[in-house]
Amino acid sequence: MKPIRVLIAPNAFKHSLNAIDIASAIQKGLEQSRLNCVCECFPVGDGGDGTGELMIKKYDGLVVSADVNDPFDRQISSSFGLVNNGETAIIEMANASGLQLVKPAELDPLRATSFGTGELIKLALDKGVKEIILAIGGSATVDGGTGILRALGIRFLTAEGTVLTTPESLTELATIDVSGLDQRILACELNILCDVDNVLIGEQGSAAVFGPQKGATSGGVKKLDASMNKLAEIAFKQTGIDMIRVKHGGAAGGVAAGLYTFCNAKLVNGIDFFLQFTRFDKALDKADIVITGEGSIDEQTLHGKGPFGVAFQAKHKNLPVIGLAGKIPLEQNEELNQYFNVLLAIGNGPTDIGTAMQLTEQNLIRTAWQLGNLLAIKSL
Known part of the structure; x- marks a missing residue:
C-alpha cells in the first residue's frame, strides 16, 4: 500500500515554540507511529513574528x-x-x-x-x-x-x-x-x-x-x-x-x-499573502492529508489566522484537515467544522498555562504519534 502523504503546515504556538519546531515535533510523532507515511513540513506565518x-x-x-x-x-x-x-x-x-x-x-x-x-x-x-x-x-x-x-x-x-x-x-x-x-x-x-x-x-x-x-x-x-x-x-x-x-x-x-x-x-x-508568496498550492497538490495547528484554535481562528488560511486552501482541493492546538472550544462550532475535519487538544492532563507551554513539544510528539496510530487503523 502506498504511504499517506502528510503535509504538516502549522503556525507558531505563541510564547512556546516557533512554527518550524512545531512542524518538526508533529513529524517526529507521526514517524514514530505505525502509520506508513511521507511527511512534508511547511511551517506557516500569518504576519506574526517569525x-x-x-x-x-x-x-x-x-x-x-x-x-x-x-x-x-x-x-x-x-x-x-x-x-x-x-x-x-x-x-x-x-x-x-x-x-x-x-x-x-x-x-x-x-x-x-x-x-x-x-x-x-x-x-x-x-x-x-x-x-x-x-x-x-x-x-x-x-x-x-x-x-x-x-x-x-x-x-x-x-x-x-x-x-x-x-x-x-x-x-x-x-x-x-x-x-x-x-x-x-x-x-x-x-x-x-x-x-x-x-x-x-x-x-x-x-x-x-x-x-x-x-x-x-x-x-x-x-x-x-x-x-x-x-x-x-x-x-x-x-x-x-x-x-x-x-x-x-x-x-x-x-x-x-x-x-x-x-x-x-x-x-x-x-x-493569504504568505501562502501565495511561498507557493503553498504546489505542496497541497502532493498531499493526501493536511495537519495544521496553533496555540489556540477557536472562533478567532476564522478571522484570518494561519490555520484557517491553510484549511481554507486545503478544502478547495477536497483534502481532509486536522488541527492540533493547546486549546480548542468545549462546544462544537459548526463554522470551524466546515474547515477542520478533526480538532485535537494536545494537553496530557490538567495543568497551568506555564507548564503546558513548557510541555508543548512533548505533547505534540505524543499526540501526533497517537494520531498516526489512529490513521494506521483506518488504512488497514
Whole structure:
C-alpha cells in the first residue's frame, strides 16, 4: 500500500515554540507511529513574528545584518532578508521594534517607537529594492507608525515647531511635515502583512486591545488612544485619508494605518499573502492529508489566522484537515467544522498555562504519534 502523504503546515504556538519546531515535533510523532507515511513540513506565518524568517528561508534569501535602534533608541544588531535577486526585501518588525527585545520591566508603549523598523526599511531602499514585505507581528509599540515615518523623513510638529518623537507626546501634534519623506518609498511596492483586523482607536483599537500586552496601564491606554486620535485628526486634515476607518489599521500599534496613509502601503491578510508568496498550492497538490495547528484554535481562528488560511486552501482541493492546538472550544462550532475535519487538544492532563507551554513539544510528539496510530487503523 502506498504511504499517506502528510503535509504538516502549522503556525507558531505563541510564547512556546516557533512554527518550524512545531512542524518538526508533529513529524517526529507521526514517524514514530505505525502509520506508513511521507511527511512534508511547511511551517506557516500569518504576519506574526517569525513570518519573515520563514519567507526568507523558503526563497533561500540573503540575510543582511544592520545596526539599528531598538524601541527605546538603543543600538542593536538586526537584519532583514533579500529575495527575488535582490528586488524584494522581507523585513520583520519584531527584529527592530519587537517585544522580544525588551525586558518585561522595561515595557512602556508611551515611549517605545518603531524608528528602528524604519531604519531597516531605509537600508532596504538603499539596496535598490522594488518591493518591501513587512511582517508586523510582535511589536512593542503603539505609535501609529510615526517612528518608521520619522526614519523615512517625516516630522511630527507642535504648533511651535517642536519635533515630537514619542507616542505620548502626539497629543500635542499640530502639523505633519512630509516634505522630507524619502520618495523612494512611494516608488516601492510596500505590502504589510496583518494578522488582525482591528481599527486604530476605540474599544477595538490599537491601544485598548494591544496596549496592555505591551505594558500599558489603564491610564496609559487612554493616553495612547488620545495620541492616535490626534494623529488621525491631523493626518485627515492634511491627506484626506481617515486613518480611523482603515481596516487592519490598528495592527502593530497602528503601524498599518500610518504606512497606509503616508506611504501608500497595501494592507494584506498575512496568511493569504504568505501562502501565495511561498507557493503553498504546489505542496497541497502532493498531499493526501493536511495537519495544521496553533496555540489556540477557536472562533478567532476564522478571522484570518494561519490555520484557517491553510484549511481554507486545503478544502478547495477536497483534502481532509486536522488541527492540533493547546486549546480548542468545549462546544462544537459548526463554522470551524466546515474547515477542520478533526480538532485535537494536545494537553496530557490538567495543568497551568506555564507548564503546558513548557510541555508543548512533548505533547505534540505524543499526540501526533497517537494520531498516526489512529490513521494506521483506518488504512488497514
